[in-house]
Amino acid sequence: MNLFKIAVPSALIALMLSSPAMAQPDHAPAHGARDKRHHQGQASGRESRSYDDRSARNYQDAPPRIEEQLLKRLLREYGAPRAESLPPGIERNLARGKPLPPGIAKRFDGPIANELPRYPGYEWQRVGSDVVLIDAATRVVVDILVDALR
Structure with a gap:
């Protein structure tokens, strides 16, 4: 019984640590970064609006x-x-x-x-x-x- 109490939790821990679900792939986004796949095909609100009103002003590029x-x-x-x-x-x-x-x-x-x-x-x-x-x-x-x- 004592061996059973030690072997089962040890096996579960070993299984969890070796699980591919626990490993983060190299291409995964950093913590807090947005997943770009979620937004594919959609322009963000800022990109869809026209913030470039420079043509109405008296200067060219700056x-x-x-x-x-x-x-x-x-x-x-x-x-x-x-x-x-x-x-x-x-x-x-x-x-x-x-x-x-x-x-x-x-x-x-x-x-x-x-x-x-x-x-x-x-x-x-x-x-x-x-x-x-x-x-x-x-x-x-x-x-x-x-x-x-x-």
Whole structure:
């Protein structure tokens, strides 16, 4: 009886460990990866939508960039308000391609707002002592001019 209690569980464990069902094939997706076979023939929601509205904008292949010399000259001429740098924690979150942190941006007002270069679909914002160009629809930072308002 004692031999039976040891032999049966040992055999079951050996059977489970050697089972092909327990082995993961080399081509298996990584943990958490989506199985592409499930989505074959179906475009994902993002692929089926048209996010490429660049043809309506005034540029060809890339989003607009800040023309530093022009912008600095405009800020000087129109007396843009001076500002302090951002706190380090917020400053780390302000980067190209990332959404603008909520509640820290201010719009330009007065005559300088009318003189800044216009790009359809984009807005100029003041964030601390930085000037940023953001995509108006997504609030994603396109370009940054660091310490322009110091």
